[in-house]
Amino acid sequence: MSDYPNLFSPMRIGPKTAKNRVWMTAHSTQLVKDHNFSDAHVHYYAERARGGVGVITMEAMAVHPTTQPYKGKIFAFDRAVVDNYRKLAAAVHEHGCLLLAQPWHRGRETSGTVNRLPVWAPSSVPCTIYREMPHVLTQAEVDELVNGYVLAARYAAEGGLDGVEVHGLAHGYLLGQFLSPATNHRDDQYGGNFENRLRLILDIIRKTRDEVGPDRIVGVRINGTDGDVPGGLTNADWTEIAKAITDTGLVDYVSVTAGTYVERMNIYGATPQPAGFQLEDTARIKAALPDIPVVAVGRINTPELAEALLERGDADMVGMTRTLIADPEWPNKAMRNAATSIRPCVGSNWCLASIVNSPLACIHNPAVARESELGVGTLKQAQESKRVAVVGGGPGGLRAALTAAQRGHSVTLFEQNSELGGQVALMARSETYAEWQGITDWLISQIGETQVEVKLSHRAEADDLAGFDEVVVATGSTPLKHGWSSLRPSSWGDGTIVPGADQWNVYSINEVMAGKAELGPTVFVFDDTGARQAVVVAEHLADLRHKVTIVTRLPQVAPDLEASRDLQATYRRIRNKGVKFITDHELVSVNEDAVTLADVWTNESTVHEDVDAVVLSTGNKAEDALFHALQGVVPVRAIGDSVSPRRVFNAIWEGELAGREI
Structure with a gap:
């Protein structure tokens, strides 16, 4: 018997039955070829189905050419997807897993760099990340958008998928932009009161149901809250939206997530975001929807947490992405009471950082997106033991x-x-x-x-x-301790150091983290890498009540964290702990407790007195x-x-x- 009886009980979802309550939610893979699925997709999803997942929603798929943040986006409105849907469905159904499509449009949360098309939005309000001024949708363009969702549903049905999850409401995407008074300033039939703002969404859901018929699943992904967004939608607003959608009788489940691009860690929280951080909002929505399955997400990374939320009735299904990227066998291991052997998701968000320039990867599961070469069952015994x-x-x-x-x-x-x-x-x-x-x-x-x-x-x-x-x-x-920035390449090879870099109060990050540094109250951390290490040591020292300043010759502290999407959250956390930033400056010298910096653009020098210690983050040897x-x-x-x-x-x-x- 499993230690998790609720997690591994079947669940009726409209016309279909999921074999258990584990749901792999949608996420980008960057395995796309020519706006279509590839064989690597088949291996990737089949690996998770083989690992015991009950339902898989595949990655978000464009319903129109205007939603292409990067080249690797599947065109759900193109009939070319049908044959590959059939391959995917066959591979996943072999393991008793349900498979859904997720048509979507990003709206203002993208740019026209890749597709050379204007960004679409209900009103001309730019995204905080992409900052491109959107084009206001006309009625003809709204009709194009709806038709894209219709085609996506039609081809999902033709491809033998089990259903469609209508996306674009959550995460501040286009349909959510229509719903929110913060981003919808229209005065036509799609703007103003609640009924008008909901109109487009209900039209898309109704036409999706017409396309797939009664024998396939139709679901919708919503937010539990937009988060700290002035004028954004609250949990109470989303509960009202969920009730209005489900009252139509057209949808079979609701998947609840959170956040917009104003604060992306509300969407995919990295460590130290706690496990289950979205559950309270989801539980309130579930309480308002007692008769329809609700999917919960938000760093649900252990079978114990999953079982507990199901037992409480906070949700009916447990959604996870990064957990199943880290270990596709998570469900099977949990079912056979081998949870201690699960490779944990540690919230590093390397999966997000990797897809900026390459296919999906995990910080410590080498097989991700390489399942046919490195996945489960591919490790062969050596011909000769050495x-x-x-x-x-x-x-x-x-x-x-x-x-x-x-x-x-x-x-x-x-x-x-x-x-x-x-x-x-x-x-x-x-x-x-x-x-x-x-x-x-x-x-x-x-x-x-x-x-x-x-x-x-x-x-x-x-x-x-x-x-x-x-x-x-x-x-x-x-760690290197010469103190030179990479703007001084000749100094890296001549054996010299920044004057004072060999002083007793100048340390490497490793020395600090190993507890081998004698630090006074005030510490400067000089970073030349732009990576995570400098903010790690800065926050660690701030937690130990030191006054910390990060100095970098870069125009931004730790820019690498943009890729892992936790730059905003990290800045907010460490700035609230008192960490200060000095950008565009090099280290010139350390003279006892005085540190001299130079502006990298003007070469103007500034002396900072009463600095008790300097920590160098200038790379490693x-x-x-x-x-x-x-x-x-x-x-x-x-x-x-x-x-x-x-x-x-x-x-x-x-x-x-x-x-x-x-």
Whole structure:
């Protein structure tokens, strides 16, 4: 018997029955080819269906050419999708999973850069992110929009899908822009009172139902709240909207999410957003809709949380995305009471950052979007068992050791420190990012189920490794402390340092996070990377009651967080903790407790007195000496930061490949 009886009970959704209450909600994959699905999509969704998911809503699909934030958008209004729908349906239905389409339009929350078309919106109010002034929809264009939803529904039915989830109401997208008085300033039949603002939505739902008929599901995705948006829709407003929609008798379920692009962490909260952060709003909507299934989302990442919300009656189905990206076998593992083996979603939002320039990825599941090559069941036993040494117990070394051991090799893992985890373990010492410890904790727990021999506090030298058949060097990297910004490339190679960078009160981030720094009340963090590390250490020090200033030669602090969508939330959090920003400035010198900075554009210098300590975040140096020492001694390969200091994702990716190639 499962420990989660509600989670694994069937659920009637209109004319169909879901085998359990786990619902994979829609998300971008960037696996799209020529505005259509690809074979990689088939493998991706089939992997989650095989893993036990009850219902899958596929990624949002454009109902009109004007909704293309990037090239990788499926055209749901083009009949070319039908054949691929059939492939997807066959692959997913094989595992007893329902499959839905999600037609949508972004409205003002996009730009015309890709499609070279004007941005459509009910009124000319620009998006806070894209900032492009929209074109006000005419009646003829509204009719085009409706026709796009009609075609999307028609082709979903022809393609053998189980139904359609009408999207565009939630997250501040186009239909939500019609609903909200904050973004709908029209004075025609679509503006003004509640009935007029709802008119377009009801028309689309009615015509969608006409297209798919009574034998397929029609659902709708709404917000539980818009969040802190002046004039935006509240939970009470969305409850009224949900009741008006469901009173038509045309929809079979309501999926409740939250947020708009004014604050995107309300949509897909990264750590430290708590698990279940959207549930209170969803529960109130569910209370108003007792007779129709309601889907809840919002970092529902453990079977215990899922079971509890179902038992309370807060919702009828449990929606999740990033959790199932991290571990597609989440449902099956939970059903067989093996929840401790679930690879956790740690809320890093690498899945969001990855789709900016490439297909979907997960920070610590290498198989994502590569299921046919690296997915469940693809790991083959080695033809010959070898003695393998892995040097370095960070995320890359852990992944390499685990994969090699799972293939039947005899693996010894050397770690020079007294604990495993590498720089991830240091980062996780910040209360805000403690959840990231799940990356290495999971790998360590999995290694504990193998025969890997782990040698802690053992710095492996070339002589220690000569008797092994293969060696994987995962020795990581160490922080640079010369203090130069990358605007001074010649200084990086001449052996010089920024004057005072070698003072007793100048530290690396690693030294601070390891508790090896003696810090006074006031700390300057100088960052040249634009990555997350500087804000991690700044917030950690602010939590310890230090007065912290981040200095960067960039025009913005930590711009890399734009890709993971948590820049706004991080700024709000750390600024409210007192962290100050100085942008467009280089470090010139440190002289005891005085720090001199220079404006990168004017070269004007400013001296800041009474600075007790300086923390440098200027990049890392690859620790590759062991790799070079082993050349010609034993077959050796390097991975992760020991090749080039990069990201957690790269270390784990290369560790997986190394473990498979030996």
